[in-house]
Amino acid sequence: MQNPEVFILAIESSCDDTAAAVLHNDKVLSNVVANQLIHNQYGGVVPELASRAHQQNIVPVIDAALRKANVQKEQLNAIAFTQGPGLMGSLLVGTSFSKSLSLALKVPLIAVNHMHAHILAHFIDEEGYDKPEFPFLALTISGGHTQIVKVNSFFDMEIIGETTDDAVGEAFDKSAKILGLPYPGGPLIDKYAKEGNPKAFAFTKPKVPGLDFSFSGLKTAILYFIQKNKQENPNFIEEKLNDICASIQHTIIEILMDKIKLAVKETGITQIAIGGGVSANSGIRNTLKETETQYGWKTFIPKFEYTTDNAAMIGIVGYQKYLANQFENAAVVSKARIEF
Numbered sequence: 001m002q003n004p005e006v007f008i009l010a011i012e013s014s015c016d017d018t019a020a021a022v023l024h025n026d027k028v029l030s031n032v033v034a035n036q037l038i039h040n041q042y043g044g045v046v047p048e049l050a051s052r053a054h055q056q057n058i059v060p061v062i063d064a065a066l067r068k069a070n071v072q073k074e075q076l077n078a079i080a081f082t083q084g085p086g087l088m089g090s091l092l093v094g095t096s097f098s099k100s101l102s103l104a105l106k107v108p109l110i111a112v113n114h115m116h117a118h119i120l121a122h123f124i125d126e127e128g129y130d131k132p133e134f135p136f137l138a139l140t141i142s143g144g145h146t147q148i149v150k151v152n153s154f155f156d157m158e159i160i161g162e163t164t165d166d167a168v169g170e171a172f173d174k175s176a177k178i179l180g181l182p183y184p185g186g187p188l189i190d191k192y193a194k195e196g197n198p199k200a201f202a203f204t205k206p207k208v209p210g211l212d213f214s215f216s217g218l219k220t221a222i223l224y225f226i227q228k229n230k231q232e233n234p235n236f237i238e239e240k241l242n243d244i245c246a247s248i249q250h251t252i253i254e255i256l257m258d259k260i261k262l263a264v265k266e267t268g269i270t271q272i273a274i275g276g277g278v279s280a281n282s283g284i285r286n287t288l289k290e291t292e293t294q295y296g297w298k299t300f301i302p303k304f305e306y307t308t309d310n311a312a313m314i315g316i317v318g319y320q321k322y323l324a325n326q327f328e329n330a331a332v333v334s335k336a337r338i339e340f
Helices: 037-042 047-069 088-105 114-123 168-178 186-193 216-232 236-267 282-295 312-323
Strands: 007-012 018-024 027-034 078-084 109-113 136-141 146-153 156-162 271-275 298-300
Touching: 007 047, 007 088, 007 312, 018 047, 018 312, 027 047, 027 312, 047 088, 078 088, 078 114, 078 312, 088 109, 109 114, 109 312, 114 136, 114 146, 114 271, 114 312, 136 236, 146 236, 156 236, 168 186, 168 216, 168 236, 186 236, 186 282, 216 236, 236 282, 271 282, 282 298
Parallel strands: 007 078, 078 109, 136 271, 271 298
Antiparallel strands: 007 018, 018 027, 136 146, 146 156
């Protein structure tokens, strides 16, 4: 029987967002995120600056999460934190703070795999959102990962397809950089794509066997395409920006959907869930939703605030691990790369 009074404080610090959340069982009471805008001027995340900003933000963010949840530190049953994968300096800030708080409050410490959290965010009790049933297929798409995962249970997951080079989020951001758009460029491509013709320009889709992905060739093709057209017309990007973005986004979505269709065919599983920062992309969300009527799939698209890095998703894994008594001691360490 589940404990009706489990309060989890969750801490996420894998990259450049400092986040804290408080969960009461599987319900989110607060979910606070501090963004680091300093990286925008560099066109990407600077690890040293990220870890320093985490040190500045972690105490006020946790304090804000507890206040918003109206929960006292003494009420907490456990501390959950992101162990990895991520930037080592950033992870160390969250891990060290979590260890210290766990010892001070004498409550269990729970280590969470960041990528598991993106998948299990679907199990947050949120009004208007269904939860997938096991087994289901998860498409995890972010700046650092592109994976198709067969999810058999909360703690039994198998990667059946992944990128052989670049992640889909990097493909979006690097394409945006080629177009001269500011960082982060992925959301801007999505924005301009809404006003463009997705069939205006054709890009060759990489031929990768099985369920794996590749995006490096597509990035190169986009670079050469832009260089060639700018030579012929220096104003090409300005005049065709919406169509270029729509065509890039359409190609990337087709690459993702081709592999998901193959995964469904090979596994027979027709429940599909998406997670990760790129799952905030409106084109991907809409295309996946259309498959429900087109193919008879059941699709699960998370609430927008649970797509990008956040602590609520860390907390829901923490809750499931708490119920399973999967705790760590003070010897646990951060891992930039972690076994899935």
